[in-house]
Amino acid sequence: MSATAKKQVHLAAQLPGIHNVTVWSDPRSGSQIAIDSFIRLAQTVERGRFDFFFLAEGLRLREHKGEVYDLDIAGRPENLTVLSALAAVTTHLGLVATVNATFNEPYEVARRFATLDRLSGGRAGWNVVTSYDAFTGENFRRGGFLPEADRYTRAAEFLTVARKLWDSWSESDLKADAVAGEFATSGAGRFAHRGQHFDISGRFTTPPGPQGHPVIVQSGESDAGREFAASDAEVIFSKHNRIDVAREFYRDVKRRLATYGRRPEDLLILPTANAIVADTDEEAAAYAQEVSRELVSPQTAIAHLEAVWGRDLSAYDPDGPLPGIEPEDDAHFLKGHSVFRKGRAETARQWRRLAEERNLSIRELVIEVGGRQTFVGSPRTVADAIDDYVQTGGADGFVLVPHLTPGGLDDFVDRVVPILQEKGVHRDDYTGTTLRDHLGLSAAPRPAGWGGPGRPPLGAASARPEGETR
Amino acid sequence: MTGTPDPTGTPDPTAVTNPTGATDPTGATDPTGATGTRGATGPEDAPAAAPGTTAAPLHLAVALDGAGWHPAAWREEGARPGELLDAVYWAGLVAEAERGLIDFVTFEDALGLQSAAFHLPDDRTDQVRGSIDAVLLAAHLAPLTTHIGLVPTTNVTHTEPFHLAIGIATLDHASRGRAGWRPQISSRAADAAHFGRRTTPQLTEDDVTDPESVSQPLRALFSEGAEAVEAARRLWDSWEDGAEIRDAATGRFLDRDKVHHIDFRGSGFSVKGPSITPRSPQGQPLVVSLAHATVPYEFAALSSDVVAVTPHDRPGAAAILAQVAEAVERTGRDVTERPLRTFADLVVFLDDEPGVAARRKARLDETAGAEFVSDAEIFTGTPTGLADLLLDWHSTGLDGFRLRPGTLPHDLTAITRSLVPELQRRGAFRTEYASTTLRGHLGLARPVSRYGRAG
Numbered sequence: 001m002s003a004t005a006k007k008q009v010h011l012a013a014q015l016p017g018i019h020n021v022t023v024w025s026d027p028r029s030g031s032q033i034a035i036d037s038f039i040r041l042a043q044t045v046e047r048g049r050f051d052f053f054f055l056a057e058g059l060r061l062r063e064h065k066g067e068v069y070d071l072d073i074a075g076r077p078e079n080l081t082v083l084s085a086l087a088a089v090t091t092h093l094g095l096v097a098t099v100n101a102t103f104n105e106p107y108e109v110a111r112r113f114a115t116l117d118r119l120s121g122g123r124a125g126w127n128v129v130t131s132y133d134a135f136t137g138e139n140f141r142r143g144g145f146l147p148e149a150d151r152y153t154r155a156a157e158f159l160t161v162a163r164k165l166w167d168s169w170s171e172s173d174l175k176a177d178a179v180a181g182e183f184a185t186s187g188a189g190r191f192a193h194r195g196q197h198f199d200i201s202g203r204f205t206t207p208p209g210p211q212g213h214p215v216i217v218q219s220g221e222s223d224a225g226r227e228f229a230a231s232d233a234e235v236i237f238s239k240h241n242r243i244d245v246a247r248e249f250y251r252d253v254k255r256r257l258a259t260y261g262r263r264p265e266d267l268l269i270l271p272t273a274n275a276i277v278a279d280t281d282e283e284a285a286a287y288a289q290e291v292s293r294e295l296v297s298p299q300t301a302i303a304h305l306e307a308v309w310g311r312d313l314s315a316y317d318p319d320g321p322l323p324g325i326e327p328e329d330d331a332h333f334l335k336g337h338s339v340f341r342k343g344r345a346e347t348a349r350q351w352r353r354l355a356e357e358r359n360l361s362i363r364e365l366v367i368e369v370g371g372r373q374t375f376v377g378s379p380r381t382v383a384d385a386i387d388d389y390v391q392t393g394g395a396d397g398f399v400l401v402p403h404l405t406p407g408g409l410d411d412f413v414d415r416v417v418p419i420l421q422e423k424g425v426h427r428d429d430y431t432g433t434t435l436r437d438h439l440g441l442s443a444a445p446r447p448a449g450w451g452g453p454g455r456p457p458l459g460a461a462s463a464r465p466e467g468e469t470r
Numbered sequence: 471m472t473g474t475p476d477p478t479g480t481p482d483p484t485a486v487t488n489p490t491g492a493t494d495p496t497g498a499t500d501p502t503g504a505t506g507t508r509g510a511t512g513p514e515d516a517p518a519a520a521p522g523t524t525a526a527p528l529h530l531a532v533a534l535d536g537a538g539w540h541p542a543a544w545r546e547e548g549a550r551p552g553e554l555l556d557a558v559y560w561a562g563l564v565a566e567a568e569r570g571l572i573d574f575v576t577f578e579d580a581l582g583l584q585s586a587a588f589h590l591p592d593d594r595t596d597q598v599r600g601s602i603d604a605v606l607l608a609a610h611l612a613p614l615t616t617h618i619g620l621v622p623t624t625n626v627t628h629t630e631p632f633h634l635a636i637g638i639a640t641l642d643h644a645s646r647g648r649a650g651w652r653p654q655i656s657s658r659a660a661d662a663a664h665f666g667r668r669t670t671p672q673l674t675e676d677d678v679t680d681p682e683s684v685s686q687p688l689r690a691l692f693s694e695g696a697e698a699v700e701a702a703r704r705l706w707d708s709w710e711d712g713a714e715i716r717d718a719a720t721g722r723f724l725d726r727d728k729v730h731h732i733d734f735r736g737s738g739f740s741v742k743g744p745s746i747t748p749r750s751p752q753g754q755p756l757v758v759s760l761a762h763a764t765v766p767y768e769f770a771a772l773s774s775d776v777v778a779v780t781p782h783d784r785p786g787a788a789a790i791l792a793q794v795a796e797a798v799e800r801t802g803r804d805v806t807e808r809p810l811r812t813f814a815d816l817v818v819f820l821d822d823e824p825g826v827a828a829r830r831k832a833r834l835d836e837t838a839g840a841e842f843v844s845d846a847e848i849f850t851g852t853p854t855g856l857a858d859l860l861l862d863w864h865s866t867g868l869d870g871f872r873l874r875p876g877t878l879p880h881d882l883t884a885i886t887r888s889l890v891p892e893l894q895r896r897g898a899f900r901t902e903y904a905s906t907t908l909r910g911h912l913g914l915a916r917p918v919s920r921y922g923r924a925g
Contacts, residue, residue: 025718033748035644039613059632061729061744068744070724075709075748077640078633084606085644088557088613107581107664108629115603119557119610138742139632174600176544176551181837183544183551184599189583200666203583203591205601207555297721 009390009425010268010397010439011417012096013045014054016405019062020072020370021274023294023403030406032073035085037406042086042093044406048413049427051438052094052125053086054399055079059103060136062336064303065312069334071300080112087120094435096125096217096235101158102132102151103140106198109158110165110206117209122434125215127237128228130155135335152224154197159216159232161193161200169207215435221249229267230256234441237399238271241371246271246394268396268439273373274403275386277411281377288376291403292367301363304370307334308347318363322355372401382412383419390425528860528898529870529912531621531778531813532567532885534560535578536598538877539817540831541586542838544598546877555602557610563882564611567618570886571900573911574619574650576758576872579604581625582661588684589673591660596839605637612645619908621650621758626698627691628656628665632741635702638755639747647751647907652758653699653773655691657684681845685765692769697736699757699773704732706754707919708744730921753916756908760815762845767797775914776811778872780846781863787814788866811869811912815846819876820853820884827851831876846874853888861898869912 016022017032024032031037042053057079062069083095095116099109109126117124130151131137137146146154173188192201218229219237229236230253240246254264276291278284296304298318306313310328327344355365373389375382389395402408420426432438536554537544544551553559567575584599585592604622611620620641624634634653642649656662659672671687678684685692713728732743758776761767770777777794781787791812798805819827827850835841842848849856860871875881893899905911 024716024723033643035613035646058746060742061746068724068726068729070722070726073723074729075714075724075746077643077747078636080606081609081637081640081644084609085612088561088610103630104633105628105665105667108633111581112603112606115606118555118602119606121557138740140630140741141739169600174552174555175595176554178545178549178551181545181596183597184595186593186595188599198666200664202660202664204664205581205583206603207600299721 006387006423006425007390007396008427008440009386009420010270011045011048011050011426012052012054012094012270012397012399013041013050013409014056014272014399014401015041016073016401016403016408017076018056018058018073020295020300021401021403022073022405022408023291024073025294026404028407029404032405033075033077035082038077038082038086039089040406041402041409042090044409044413046090046093048409048417049430050093051397052096052123052435053083053090054096054125054127055082055098056127057098057100057129058336059100060139060336062334063135064306064334069303069336071297071303080116083124084116084119087116087123090123092123092430092433092438094123094125094215094438095120096127096215096435098127098129098219100129100131101155102130102146103136104158106158106161106165107200107204110162110204113162113214114166114206114208117211117214118206120209122210122436124209124211125217125235125435127217127219128155128159128233129219133336150197152228156228156232157195157197160195161198163213164191164193165204166208166213168204174207211434211436215439215441226253226256229253230262231260233267235268235270235439238269238395239372240271241368241373243373243389243392243394246373246389247392250393250395265440266442268441270397270399271373271395272401273375273398274401275375275382275412275416276403277377277379277382277415279378281381284376284378284381288374292371293363295403296363296367296370298363301366303334304366305362308344308351309333310344316362319361322352322362322365373398379411379415379419383416383423386416387420387423387425525864525898526869527900527913528864528893529573529811529813530570530885530890530893530899531574531576531619531870531872532572532882533576533578533815533872533874534563534567534878534882535874536878538881539844539874540819540834540838540842540876541597541840542834542842543877545837546834546880548880549877551598554598555600557607560607560611561614563878564615564618564620566879566882566886568615570890571903572618572886572890573870574621574648574756574758574908576621576650576652577604577607577623579623579625580654580658580661581628581656581664582658585658588678589658591658605641608649609641609644612641612648615645615648617648617903617906617911619648619650619756619911620645621652621756621908623652623654625656625661626653626695627670628661628668631698631701631739632705632745634698635705636745636747638702639706639745639750642750642752642755643747647909649750649752650756650758650776650908651702652760653695654759655688655695657688657691681763685763689765692765694736694738696769696772697734697739701732701734701736701739701741703754703757704734704920705741705743705745705747706750707917707921708732709747709749710919710922711749711753714748728922749919752907752909753919756912756914761794764793764797767794768801770794771797771801771803771810774810775808775909776813776869776912778813778815780815782847784863784866787863787868791867809914811914812867813870813872814863814868815872815874816856816859817844817846817848817874817876818856818881818885819848819850820856820881820889822852822884822888824852824855834877842876844874848876853884853892856889857892857896857898860893861896864898 079097132146132148168189168191173185175182189204216233217235218233276288301318327348537549608620608622638651662670708730710728715725734741756775759770759774760778779790819831821827
């Protein structure tokens, strides 16, 4: 493979403002809520020419044994509001927010993303997630109304409706013709949709931003999630801590695209990852070990175990072996934690097997199963590993989740990015202005005619000039 | 004359706009623009204006909407109609308002397209149509400004209170304590069809004949809106100060005793809580509402920190303040503990030379094909004349004014560069911001979490 044919490494960053991904006890750890933290991290990664900045969502604080969970970072802002502020202090960085398709309505979500796309000059992305969760639902009118089986049908229809709303203003509807006295056409914003989940009509208030449609992101690795991504998403977030698993996922998801008339480069696969960089590989390895133990305190280890076992395990030694007792299948010890919400007995069996095979204590096991891909080493080692991962079909790039807020990517941007640039796998400067530009996704025409899962193949939808994708 | 109440057609709120402009009880709406002249006669009636007096401070807010409040404003020379939905335009306006040391700006918004009719969508193409989300717009402007308060309008009929509460709290974080919120009910039945999960009353022509009539069918929506604000305030209180402890010794990030479920049960919704967003710099962002009648006065008394009202002359202002005071009394609000600031809304057309503003408005009316009328008094005149009027009305006990520029940026610039210096010369307006928070500007204390007090 010639140097010019190397795949580009797409980089994104997530502010790790929640749960046990941040070493909050570190003296360098700042606020996870102050706007300065968001501005600092966003401006750092824009300096590193990252594709986008990402914020997750969680609409209820987690609870443990009926009380607010107090061991990890909790408390975050409303993400689209933060990203709108960041649009004012960045110029190129994409701005991606998770917004749930269960506890929201399409009219408002479509309007908010159209607004962000306008305010940012075409840098908005939407991570469409689903929930059926009655626990979160207690904060909303909808409550726990949604059967789990309907999660993706509602999400797909939600996205279909959002696209109708974005398409309800054509490019030429906003006239602003002062001489003729025509501000907007009489048809601007008209829409109607009748489906299983939504029956709505009227006029949409907001002409689309420069991207037409924000970039659509999906996360989650279930079969339904993969299919949703293959039919409808342009980026998929995943979470792996082994490259063989990542490669299998990558192959499977890319394979599914053809069913929908899409090409492999129409959907980018970006696992979350952390990078721990030090002067030498040895120093980095030692620090990485320290970090993983800080992230999973003894109390956190027991709490995670309790979430799976569904019973009080406070008498167990976090540095000892896993409990021999069986899980309670119907208990909900840790509410609001998506990872452990089902299959307790099977999860417990897997964990016990893994712990026995590798002789892991409770805490070591929780560190192992909770971890994401982590690149550890000198700047050169980390850059080589990232490049290799992408070139060998493990991913199209990464969403980096630093273990410190907000300075956790300083070393990466200052020391690893220049090496990736030297290797010719990361841009020296932005070549476009929109998030679609950065991701190499088709910019225009926007994917009109896209439906939801099961829509007929549309070869034309992904047409774009050859060679545009790097 | 088409009888359009409001140039944006924004289905007003908490503000039931005077739908025809013709039935105001004071009869003060003067379509000739002579109000400027009347205001100019009153400097000696303005004791508050005298430098060195200890009169209550005068507060100024500016209501930003589209190209200005006149429906033909977008067609004026200097307007930028193609940019009304983009960031740069708004950044310029808010920077100008901040240069004028204005307490806060408000951003109009609604979950339906603007209409010239109060209660129905229309198909007009000759007025500004299209809008962007006001909370996100305000957040975008937060890092570009340092002192001015940012008050977006949101709907409280169709939007989830939880989403509203965390959005406004986040605006407060993003602006470091300058967030306000103008909750509005959605009075247009057509807006409900954008959501498809409930219906709201379809108002008739008869309903919209005057503010008292129109607010009656909307009473339930106001009541529900007050619940939405109450739920939001409880969510803002649900994290006490100091809830984040980062206690490495015990491994605890949070003191869970300082994070509370709110268990709010309203007539149409419930919210468990706590908020996902930690307590914001102001504790509770500032709630502002616009009101023209008994029901919305009660909404203000229940829910607001600032109420904007629409008197048409000095006696009218005094009468409305008495009505607001009665509403406060009826709802049992303790104004010692929770002061309610009162602002009067005025639409303003300002030019330095006498008569120019009135001629400008007449020309705009001609362009629009109808005389512009408003729920609020329309002032056409000089900045000096407006200063006279403001100080005169201020002496009735009003805390301040929310000025609606007729055209942007012209009338905003006249406010910041002529009116404000004139008020400063008279010792009636600040010469620098003395606070960095919106509550601070208005002399309002940062509330303590109710849960902290209880526990």
